[in-house]
Amino acid sequence: MTAFEADPLAAGTHIVEIDGVAQRYHVHGTGPVCVAHSGGPGIDWEYLRMPALERALTMVYPEPIGSGASARLPSHPHGYTRARYSRFLGALIEHLGVPEVHLLGHSHGGFVAQYHALHHPERVAGVILYESAPLTGPEHVAEAMRLVQSFAARHADHPGLPEVLAAFQAIPTISDDVRMTAVAKGLLPSYFADYWGREEEFAPFRASVRASHISGLDENLSPDVIDDRAGLGSLTVPALVVVGRHDVICGVRWAEALHRLIPGSDLLILENSGHFGHLEEPEAFARAVTRFVTASAPSTA
Secondary structure, eight states: OEEOOSOTTSSEEEEEEETTEEEEEEEEOOSSEEEEEOOTTTBOGGGGOOHHHHTTSEEEEEOOTTSTTSOOOTTTTSOOOHHHHHHHHHHHHHHHTOSOEEEEEETHHHHHHHHHHHHOGGGEEEEEEESOOSBOSHHHHHHHHHHHHHHHHHTTTOTTHHHHHHHHHHGGGOOSHHHHHHHHHHHGGGGSSSTGGGHHHHHHHHHHOOBOOOOSBOTTSOBOOOBOTTTGGGOOSOEEEEEETTOSSSOHHHHHHHHHHSTTOEEEEETTOSSOHHHHSHHHHHHHHHHHHHHHOOTTO
């Protein structure tokens, strides 16, 4: 691992080389260190910027390899497994030079954070599983489709609905960054509790979304299957599970399952949010996360 800067937690943009691959990350705020892993996989990190948390925490936002300005694997768009992302998380934590950090993983980033906390808990003070789930696969897809159908029924007369449904149908056709970005933007109204009711507020966010195509397959073109149900009972670090009541992708059913499976975990349901509680209810989100982090932060923070 090679670093290119003297102070790895100075405010601003940094580059660290891990296994010969350059990863960018960004530091904002002051306080206990919290590393926030964005989702997708492949969505550019900026959507997860959380200024309300930065008032009390040092937020470290990696640009996961394969996305944004970080380098790509030779096997791109394949090979971005949770084990690989976890390897890069561990190396980044070591590079930051603090005894422990909190991990916040959003959506697919939640899958990564829970994997890392299960397999490499030694430098993790706590984990925030934000719109995550204990598994992927047919059961997860069926629940998402049920919730999407409910969303469509509620908005049957809205002129924007056909674009959203067309984006869902186009997911299997994604093969490059341009198509990935277009589909992500098309899906977004269904990811909010009330996108069209707050469109003036959220339209700039939708327009700014950028994404890279990542296949979800390993180097051998096999799916990176996720099923953590058997292991979550052995999670040893404090955990906070956060979900929006109206999330259609990693909804309340999965947050409640995580809460049941993880001993001593806390559960926060944001009643007026979908998949993006840090945007829809930023103050309630920040209060809960800040309280959790400061309560479980190492004394040396």
